[in-house]
Amino acid sequence: MSDDKKVLIANGQGFWGDSLLGPLRLVEEGPLDYLTLDYLAEVTMSIMQKQKLRNPDAGYATDFVDMLRQILPRCKEKGIKVIANAGGVNPKGCRDAIQQVVKELGLKGVKVGIVEGDDILDQLPELMKSGESFKNLDNGDDLSTILDRISSANVYIGAKPIADALAQGADIVVTGRATDPSLVVAPLIHEFGWSLDDYDKLAAGTVMGHILECGPQCTGGNYNDWRKVPDFARIGYPVVEASADGSFVVTKHEGTGGLVNIDTVTSQLLYELGDPKNYLGPDCTSDFTTIQLDDDGKDRVRVSGIKGSAPTPTYKVSMSYANGYKIVGQLTYTGPDAVEKAQLGADILFERVGMYGKAIPEEDRFVELFGTNVCYKGIVKQSEAPAEVMLRVGAKSNDKNLLNILGRELAPLITSGPVGVTGFAAGRPRPTEIVGYWPALIDKNKVTTTVIVEEV
Amino acid sequence: MAKVKLMDVAIARSGDKGDGSNVGIKARTPAIYEFLKENLTTERVKAHFSEICFGDVERYDLPNLQALNFILEDSLGGGGTETLIMDAQGKVHSLALLHMEMDIPDALLAEVK
Numbered sequence: 086m087s088d089d090k091k092v093l094i095a096n097g098q099g100f101w102g103d104s105l106l107g108p109l110r111l112v113e114e115g116p117l118d119y120l121t122l123d124y125l126a127e128v129t130m131s132i133m134q135k136q137k138l139r140n141p142d143a144g145y146a147t148d149f150v151d152m153l154r155q156i157l158p159r160c161k162e163k164g165i166k167v168i169a170n171a172g173g174v175n176p177k178g179c180r181d182a183i184q185q186v187v188k189e190l191g192l193k194g195v196k197v198g199i200v201e202g203d204d205i206l207d208q209l210p211e212l213m214k215s216g217e218s219f220k221n222l223d224n225g226d227d228l229s230t231i232l233d234r235i236s237s238a239n240v241y242i243g244a245k246p247i248a249d250a251l252a253q254g255a256d257i258v259v260t261g262r263a264t265d266p267s268l269v270v271a272p273l274i275h276e277f278g279w280s281l282d283d284y285d286k287l288a289a290g291t292v293m294g295h296i297l298e299c300g301p302q303c304t305g306g307n308y309n310d311w312r313k314v315p316d317f318a319r320i321g322y323p324v325v326e327a328s329a330d331g332s333f334v335v336t337k338h339e340g341t342g343g344l345v346n347i348d349t350v351t352s353q354l355l356y357e358l359g360d361p362k363n364y365l366g367p368d369c370t371s372d373f374t375t376i377q378l379d380d381d382g383k384d385r386v387r388v389s390g391i392k393g394s395a396p397t398p399t400y401k402v403s404m405s406y407a408n409g410y411k412i413v414g415q416l417t418y419t420g421p422d423a424v425e426k427a428q429l430g431a432d433i434l435f436e437r438v439g440m441y442g443k444a445i446p447e448e449d450r451f452v453e454l455f456g457t458n459v460c461y462k463g464i465v466k467q468s469e470a471p472a473e474v475m476l477r478v479g480a481k482s483n484d485k486n487l488l489n490i491l492g493r494e495l496a497p498l499i500t501s502g503p504v505g506v507t508g509f510a511a512g513r514p515r516p517t518e519i520v521g522y523w524p525a526l527i528d529k530n531k532v533t534t535t536v537i538v539e540e541v
Numbered sequence: 542m543a544k545v546k547l548m549d550v551a552i553a554r555s556g557d558k559g560d561g562s563n564v565g566i567k568a569r570t571p572a573i574y575e576f577l578k579e580n581l582t583t584e585r586v587k588a589h590f591s592e593i594c595f596g597d598v599e600r601y602d603l604p605n606l607q608a609l610n611f612i613l614e615d616s617l618g619g620g621g622t623e624t625l626i627m628d629a630q631g632k633v634h635s636l637a638l639l640h641m642e643m644d645i646p647d648a649l650l651a652e653v654k
Contacts, residue, residue, distance in 0.1 A: 128622055223559045302554075309552040309639070348552055348567065351606050355565020357556040358610050361601050374603050413625050451625040460628045463592030464637050479625050520622045524559075 091428040092276045094269055095324040098122035098169075099300030100480035101129055101146065101200070107300055107322045108152055112159045115338030117324065118276075120160070121268040121392040122169040123298060124149055130237040130262065131405035131520045133173035134206070144175035145259075150182045153257070154190070161192055168247060170270045172259040174204050174237065179259050180539070187541040190522070195541050198255030200246040202534035203262040205402070205527070206238040219402065219525040231523060234406040240527060241401045243367030244290070245281060246534040252358060255536040262403065266294025269325075270368050278490025281368075288371035291364065296335055296353050296388070296450030297323050303335060303353035305343035316342025321384075332389035334381055345384040367400055369393040399526040408521030412488040413451065413479035417508030422474045426503040427454050427476040433502050435476060437494050443487055445480045453477040475508065481519065488516035542646055548639035550653050551577065555635035558612060560620025561596060562631025564638050567608040570652045576605035576645065586611050589641050593634070611638070 095117055097108030101124045111120055124146040137144030147344060149171035168170055170181045176199040187195045205212060209232075217501065218372045219228040221453045239262035240437050248271040250258045258271075270290035273279060279286045296303050305314035314320075321341025327333040335350050337343060354373065358364070361373035370393060377390035418427040453459050456474035478495070483490050492514045499506045546590070547553075550573045553566040568574035587598040596614025603610060613634065618626040628634070 098630045307554065309548070309635075351608060352552060352554040352565070354606060355554050355563075355567065355603075355608055355610060357558060358563055358565055359558060359601075359612065361603050374605055376605055377607065378573060408623065411623070411625060455627060459626070460633045461637050461640065464589060464640050477625075477627065481623075481625070509579060522621045 090329060092119070092272065092327045093324055094119040094121065094272060094297070094327060095268070096121050096123070096300050096320055097322055098124065098298035099298060101126055101304065103300060105152060108156055110341070111322050111324070111338070112156045112163065112165055114341060115324065117163065117165050119272045120167050121297065122167070122171065122264050123268070123423050124169060124171040125173065125262060127403060127522045128404065128520045130174060130239050130403065134237045137174055142178050142181070144370070145173040145179035145182070146171035147182070148185060150179065153183060154186045157186065157190055157192060157195070161195065166251070166255070166272070167257045168271060169258075170260045170263045170268060172199060172261045172288040174261060176201050176259050176261050182260070183257060184541045195257070196255045196280070196538055198250030198253060198258045198538035200242065200250060200258065200260040200534055200535060200536055202261065202532060203240045203242045203260070204238070205240055205532070206235070209235070209238055212527070215531065217527055217531065219404070219527070222524040222526065228523070228525070232520065233405045234408070234518070235404050236407060238402060238404040240390060240532050241403065242532070242534055243267045243368055244270035244274055244287075246536050248315055249536045250538055251275040253536065255538045264366055265298035266291040266366055267368060269294035269297055273327055282395070284369040284393035284395060285391060286331045287369040289333065289391040291369060291371045291393070292354070292364050292373070292376060292388065292391050293325050293327065293333055296350060297325065299353060299356060301343060302356065302404050303350055304337050305349055308349050308352055310348065314344055318342060331391060332387065335386045335388060336384055345386055347378045347380060347386055350378060350386045352440065365397060365401075365463065367396060369396050399528055400529055400532055402413070402525040402526065402527050404523040406521040406523060408519040409481055409483040410485045410488050410516040411479065411481045411519050412492055412514050412516040413477055414492060414514035415478070415508065415511065416476045416495065416506050418474055418476060419505040419507065420470060421504065423471055423474045424457060424503060425453055427474050428452070430476055430498050430502050430506065431478045434491065434494055434498060438487070438491050441490050443484070445482065445487060445491065449481050451479045451481070479514070485516050492516065542644050543650060544642050545645055546639065546652065547641045547643060548636070550645060550650070551639065553635035553639050555633070557617060557620065557630040560617055561612060561614040562616050562634045564611045564613060564634050565608055566611070566638060567606060570649070571607060572649050572652060574604070576649055577609060578602060580643065581609060583611070584640065589638065590616065593637070619650050
């Protein structure tokens with residue numbers, strides 16, 4: 086391996102629902118070795134478990150497979166490998182769907198790898214018997230309080246099994262729940278032969294993953310100096326040029342919109358950050374106070390100096406559970422007296438719901454008068470008399486029917502309440518299940534990951 | 542000394558952390574960073590967000606990035622998937638912080654402009 090070897094890694098999907106243009110353009114508009122994609126949010130796993138219950142072949146990100154259909158020929162031609170946590174709760178099902186696409190496209194010699202072992206939903210009883218408490222990391226609550234309502238339980242696995250899949254020749258690697266940075270650390274371990282106890286290197290890869298994980302949020306998106314950002318429509322998704330020593334350059338493909346500078350990269354480093362000295366991950370603990378950023382020319386920022394240390398002996402576990410229902414609807418009130426009328430509208434609504442026989446308790450009600458500085462409450466001086474406000478009104482309840490009554494009684498306020506109401510185009514709101522989120526820990530020794538790589 | 546909004550001397554980004562949020566703020570110059578380190582205390586941030594943040598405020602310093610990271614506990618009306626508020630993930634807590642006004646020495650402001 087030569088010292089000046091560079092590995093190019095991009096992230097084409099910052100979250101489930103991100104623009105399809107990201108991956109489509111990344112494989113076309115410049116050089117690339119690895120395309121990583123993040124499909125899983127906390128709520129996603131719960132939705133996917135439900136899909137799998139209805140259909141054993143479902144339970145993965147189907148939009149990933151649809152997207153692959155469009156980029157695979159190009160990836161094959163350019164030798165771009167794809168790593169995604171699109172497997173959800175059914176990596177095998179995802180793999181089968183990918184293999185079908187590969188066949189339909191008439192491509193030969195494509196190896197698809199899957200990583201399993203993150204889904205511990207069925208093992209929870211025995212794991213608890215073996216001493217795992219799964220106490221809530223945020224508030225210390227005991228799992229027994231929600232045990233009968235759990236809908237998914239997944240371990241955030243690390244880079245090693247993904248790197249193993251790459252070592253076995255996988256062109257596409259699909260995981261269930263893996264941390265976003267691990268999707269990026271894995272190809273670095275594979276390409277540079279980094280040792281799993283070389284924590285400075287793994288920390289560098291982790292920081293790289295953190296910078297990449299929200300896609301264009303490090304190339305000008307959501308950036309304070311937005312007037313300086315050229316061509317937002319064609320904003321370039323981030324690409325890193327990684328070196329064997331752990332240093333790397335954050336950049337984007339030439340000719341794309343957006344911009345990369347120390348401020349755009351710093352902004353993303355600060356995103357969703359906790360204690361910067363102890364950024365915990367499955368592969369290592371990273372120290373964000375050691376990150377050195379340097380200007381490396383137009384749209385290039387060099388990142389170096391990163392220190393890491395051994396990871397904790399536990400993996401993070403993410404569980405979801407059914408936690409009742411919620412509903413929110415909206416109506417727009419215009420002035421004069423928009424605020425007063427909107428508040429009256431909400432009062433009437435809750436009173437009418439009660440007239441069906443059961444009132445919604447005060448503490449479960451929700452009223453937000455958008456246009457009265459709800460985002461900047463107490464910070465920016467409120468307009469004395471806004472010409473229009475949007476009433477956002479709703480409630481939480483375990484009684485879905487009660488919330489349905491609220492949803493049904495919203496529109497009638499237009500014809501039976503104070504004057505100046507509009508904006509019901511969105512239609513009648515429906516109750517949705519509240520998916521509770523339960524973070525916990527598990528002893529690493531109790532988790533077994535498996536890697537399967539098959540050629541189509 | 543001039544009263545300016547932090548948005549004139551810093552940039553920021555925020556996101557959700559459980560039922561709270563984090564707000565990372567980066568000074569536009571090293572001198573502004575030193576000034577913010579001295580003056581942008583957790584007490585001050587807590588008071589600024591008094592109608593949004595109902596828990597503790599913690600601060601972590603990142604001198605290498607000329608940045609401070611604030612954790613605003615209990616600031617999302619329940620947090621995560623449970624909250625009904627518009628800014629459910631604290632996405633604009635960053636700009637909310639940058640609306641804070643501070644008296645900043647002219648010499649420091651001259652460097653920014």
